[in-house]
Amino acid sequence: MLAGKHILLIVGGGIAAFKALDLVRRLREREAQVTPVLTKAGVEFVTPLSLSALSAAKVYQDLFNLTDEAEMGHIELSRAADLIVVAPATADLMAKMAGGLANDLASTLLLATDKRVLIAPSMNVRMWDHPATGRNLATLKSDGVLVVGPNEGDMACGEYGPGRMAEVPEIIDAIASALADGPLKGRHILVTSGPTHEPIDPVRYIANRSSGAQGTAIAGALAGLGADVTFVTGPADVPPPAGVNVVNVQTARQMLEAVQAARAADAAVFAAAVADWHVTNAGDSKIKKDGSGLPTLEFAENPDILATVSEMKEGRPKLVVGFAAETDDVIAHATAKRVRKGCDWIVANDVSPETGIMGGSENAVTLISDAGADSWPRMTKDQVARQLAQRIAEAMT
Numbered sequence: 502m503l504a505g506k507h508i509l510l511i512v513g514g515g516i517a518a519f520k521a522l523d524l525v526r527r528l529r530e531r532e533a534q535v536t537p538v539l540t541k542a543g544v545e546f547v548t549p550l551s552l553s554a555l556s557a558a559k560v561y562q563d564l565f566n567l568t569d570e571a572e573m574g575h576i577e578l579s580r581a582a583d584l585i586v587v588a589p590a591t592a593d594l595m596a597k598m599a600g601g602l603a604n605d606l607a608s609t610l611l612l613a614t615d616k617r618v619l620i621a622p623s624m625n626v627r628m629w630d631h632p633a634t635g636r637n638l639a640t641l642k643s644d645g646v647l648v649v650g651p652n653e654g655d656m657a658c659g660e661y662g663p664g665r666m667a668e669v670p671e672i673i674d675a676i677a678s679a680l681a682d683g684p685l686k687g688r689h690i691l692v693t694s695g696p697t698h699e700p701i702d703p704v705r706y707i708a709n710r711s712s713g714a715q716g717t718a719i720a721g722a723l724a725g726l727g728a729d730v731t732f733v734t735g736p737a738d739v740p741p742p743a744g745v746n747v748v749n750v751q752t753a754r755q756m757l758e759a760v761q762a763a764r765a766a767d768a769a770v771f772a773a774a775v776a777d778w779h780v781t782n783a784g785d786s787k788i789k790k791d792g793s794g795l796p797t798l799e800f801a802e803n804p805d806i807l808a809t810v811s812e813m814k815e816g817r818p819k820l821v822v823g824f825a826a827e828t829d830d831v832i833a834h835a836t837a838k839r840v841r842k843g844c845d846w847i848v849a850n851d852v853s854p855e856t857g858i859m860g861g862s863e864n865a866v867t868l869i870s871d872a873g874a875d876s877w878p879r880m881t882k883d884q885v886a887r888q889l890a891q892r893i894a895e896a897m898t
């Protein structure tokens with residue numbers, strides 16, 4: 502899948518830079534062509550010689566190096582690549598990218614490119630948790646930059662938490678998804694997935710039962726067909742797929758905000774099991790069982806994200822797909838829901854407890870569109886996802 506692909510690998514100055522050497526080897530094993538770019542700080546962690554030996558290519562380091570410019574200008578260097586990978590992406594590199602700075606070779610290449618960019622952040626946990634890094638990450642995601650990791654674990658600095666660079670196989674998976682060629686290449690597709698959690702107090706919440714498995718499989722299948730996927734997910738049981746732009750949310754109102762903040766999409770799939778209500782008198786501190794009686798919760802309706810997007814006057818995705826999880830009269834209810842919500846397609850499924858679909862690995866769905874109801878045989882959620890992605894690809898061409 503990676504054979505013949507040209508990857509421009511920017512190695513930033515972080516302790517995880519040593520993993521970039523293994524990344525180069527694994528990419529070469531897969532017959533990808535790697536052009537390394539080493540930042541000034543990166544040189545403190547890995548040598549140009551080892552990068553050059555492993556990649557069998559010239560290592561670029563300076564913006565104002567006349568020999569390099571004569572060989573290949575920096576604009577061309579970034580345009581020649583199929584994908585730009587930044588590993589490790591330090592807090593500083595992320596800040597430069599988010600701010601659009603171009604004061605060294607790496608940042609200039611990142612600003613000059615029209616290619617997709619994948620970053621593998623790596624930094625101390627406090628730097629990762631700092632609001633400035635959070636803002637930069639949000640900006641980068643909304644610019645369409647793909648992110649893999651970071652993972653949680655022991656850090657070289659002796660602390661524990663999120664900030665460890667993703668492992669090489671995870672980065673390779675993300676690169677493969679980002680480079681996937683297919684009928685959806687160049688299309689931006691939004692997918693919502695998972696449940697939402699609506700707080701009652703800081704320790705309790707209400708939610709719908711949802712593992713996020715079907716939405717995750719759909720996002721992965723769309724990315725596999727080459728789509729650029731923004732994956733807005735509530736707290737799911739399963740990890741997000743590789744090669745998609747993940748936006749984590751907790752509540753329905755946050756999910757709506759994330760959907761509205763995303764770039765205009767060509768299609769949108771609403772697979773999230775959004776809670777219908779939120780608690781308006783949620784406690785700021787834990788509600789105590791102090792014998793003073795039972796708490797009374799007051800509810801307000803959550804925004805209907807699917808209906809809001811379906812009704813958009815400007816920038817509505819060409820294809821809006823909703824889900825209808827029903828326990829009785831599945832097709833009749835789903836057909837009415839399609840009209841009520843204003844979406845183009847509804848994927849209906851029977852989630853009665855005896856079906857074992859909720860939380861299970863299989864699904865039996867009916868696709869309802871203008872053309873009528875098309876019932877698919879029971880199959881795995883991955884197969885449903887691939888078939889749906891294929892249908893979406895056909896509808897988009």
Ligand code: C5P
Binds near residue numbers: 693753774777804
């Ligand atoms: O109304 P109901 O929850 O059955 O609708 C299901 C469909 O609507 C799903 O596609 C779900 O993701 C979407 N939905 C939504 N926002 C809500 C409720 C449902 O996007 N507040």
